[in-house]
Amino acid sequence: MKKLILFVLLSFVMNYNLSYSQSDDSMESWNSYKTPGHVHEMLAKATGNWNITTKFWLTPGSDAFTSKGTSSAEMIMGGLFLKTSDKIEGMGNYRNGSAIIGYDNSAKVSQKIYIDDYGSGMLYMTGTWDEATKTVTYKGQMMDHDKDAYVDVSETMTFNGDTMILKAFRPDSKGNQFQYLEFVFTR
Numbered sequence: 001m002k003k004l005i006l007f008v009l010l011s012f013v014m015n016y017n018l019s020y021s022q023s024d025d026s027m028e029s030w031n032s033y034k035t036p037g038h039v040h041e042m043l044a045k046a047t048g049n050w051n052i053t054t055k056f057w058l059t060p061g062s063d064a065f066t067s068k069g070t071s072s073a074e075m076i077m078g079g080l081f082l083k084t085s086d087k088i089e090g091m092g093n094y095r096n097g098s099a100i101i102g103y104d105n106s107a108k109v110s111q112k113i114y115i116d117d118y119g120s121g122m123l124y125m126t127g128t129w130d131e132a133t134k135t136v137t138y139k140g141q142m143m144d145h146d147k148d149a150y151v152d153v154s155e156t157m158t159f160n161g162d163t164m165i166l167k168a169f170r171p172d173s174k175g176n177q178f179q180y181l182e183f184v185f186t187r
Helices: 004-020 025-033 038-044
Strands: 048-056 067-078 081-090 095-106 108-118 122-128 135-144 148-160 161-169 178-185
Touching: 004 122, 038 067, 038 081, 048 081, 067 095, 108 135, 122 148
Parallel strands: none
Antiparallel strands: 048 067, 048 178, 067 081, 081 095, 095 108, 108 122, 122 135, 135 148, 148 161, 161 178
């Protein structure tokens, strides 16, 4: 009886392993997908503590509100994602925000999720990496709480050693894109 139980268990384990085994090509593809690459190395250069100077425009041509803050950034999940935590003073209070930024090796696309305590929504954007300019250009949608509708938005994030510049664009009241936000990160 013990031999029969052992035989059944071994047969089950062998069949289970065979049915879920990966081909060499599939394993190579998966290893490539989960291994940090060149863009991840670029993101890793952003780790550390940053000072932030911000400008915010309510409408095209309006005077900018300015503020200052700090940011800390660290690589997580084995070097696949950059996590940022920001604290920015403005208009008499603080805004706390956090981003997860990554690069999908298979899709060849940059990805970003951003949240802050100025709203209950999440911003999800995808973009392309330009090696020559060290810039990611993101596109996505965010909730316009005045209209209760999603609007098209975009961002550029340029990496330059100890300086990073983020510029964000959204539609004005006529639907034309304008720069409404600029973050300058310095160390």
